[in-house]
Amino acid sequence: MIEFRQVSKCYDPNKPNAVDSLSLTIESAQIFGFLGPNGAGKSTTIKMLVGMLFPDSGSIFVEGKEVGKDSLAIKRIIGYVGDEPLFYEKMTGLRHLNFIADMYELSQENRKERIGELSAMFEMDHALDDEISSYSHGMKQKLGIMAALMHESRLLILDEPMVGLDPKAAFLLKKTMRAHADKGNTVFFSTHGMEVAQDVCDRIGIIGKGSLLFEGTVQELSEKRGKGNLEQLFLELTEEVPL
Numbered sequence: 001m002i003e004f005r006q007v008s009k010c011y012d013p014n015k016p017n018a019v020d021s022l023s024l025t026i027e028s029a030q031i032f033g034f035l036g037p038n039g040a041g042k043s044t045t046i047k048m049l050v051g052m053l054f055p056d057s058g059s060i061f062v063e064g065k066e067v068g069k070d071s072l073a074i075k076r077i078i079g080y081v082g083d084e085p086l087f088y089e090k091m092t093g094l095r096h097l098n099f100i101a102d103m104y105e106l107s108q109e110n111r112k113e114r115i116g117e118l119s120a121m122f123e124m125d126h127a128l129d130d131e132i133s134s135y136s137h138g139m140k141q142k143l144g145i146m147a148a149l150m151h152e153s154r155l156l157i158l159d160e161p162m163v164g165l166d167p168k169a170a171f172l173l174k175k176t177m178r179a180h181a182d183k184g185n186t187v188f189f190s191t192h193g194m195e196v197a198q199d200v201c202d203r204i205g206i207i208g209k210g211s212l213l214f215e216g217t218v219q220e221l222s223e224k225r226g227k228g229n230l231e232q233l234f235l236e237l238t239e240e241v242p243l
Contacts, residue, residue, distance in 0.1 A: 002026040002049065002155070002188065007058035008210075009044050018044045020210035022058070026188060026203070028154075031181045033201035034190040037238055041210040042190040043083050046159045049188070050080050062155060076104070079148035083159040083190075085140040089133040093124065093143050096132060097150060104151040111150070118146040121176075122169055138164040145173060149180075156180055158189035162196060174200050194231035204230075208238045 002025070009019040019041040026032045036042045047053040049060055051071045060067040062074045087096055094115070101111035119125040122142040132140065141164040148156060156177070162170050177187045177200060191197055197204055198218055206214040206221075214221055214237060218230050225233050 030202040033197040036207035079153035094128040198230040
């Protein structure tokens, strides 16, 4: 379970908070989609969740442990893909995956099996011996996703994971997310793809100008706002004052 308790973050005291008094609870064993326009606070929220940024006020808890106080324990159960894939570019893809496996103390047998499965799934087996500097953006995105999936984390956190993926890889990722949640794990991801959110999410949260505008199912949003698909409802909601 993830819990945000009145979390705020400000980058410039002369501007509104990037995230403003965010309170949100996400239960385990589900896919939660975090939606919002550019600059709404999605990436800031995710960076605070994984411990890359610290809130100015409020607290974040993952499975009862507080981010910032039990960070190492939380990081052990997280798989994370940031909004921009960053690597040691002179490493090969294989060396990077082994580096991640070392951090999570995967056995040689387990890592070999996982690397084989994931590289075949995302059609990266032919490129693992190449330096990451030679990869396209889409290949780097696939590598980042593979690294996040290596240790079969209880909490998978993905910031705009579909960006740069070809249609087949995006389809496989959606299937993988569903399977991961169906095993009792939690998937928290941000997206601009309304179709993706509508297809795969059990629940969604919509953020605008740092404030949570809605949390619930797509059906609940539709009932609250009137009929329409998620894209129409999203555009209507983010153009108005918070509910």
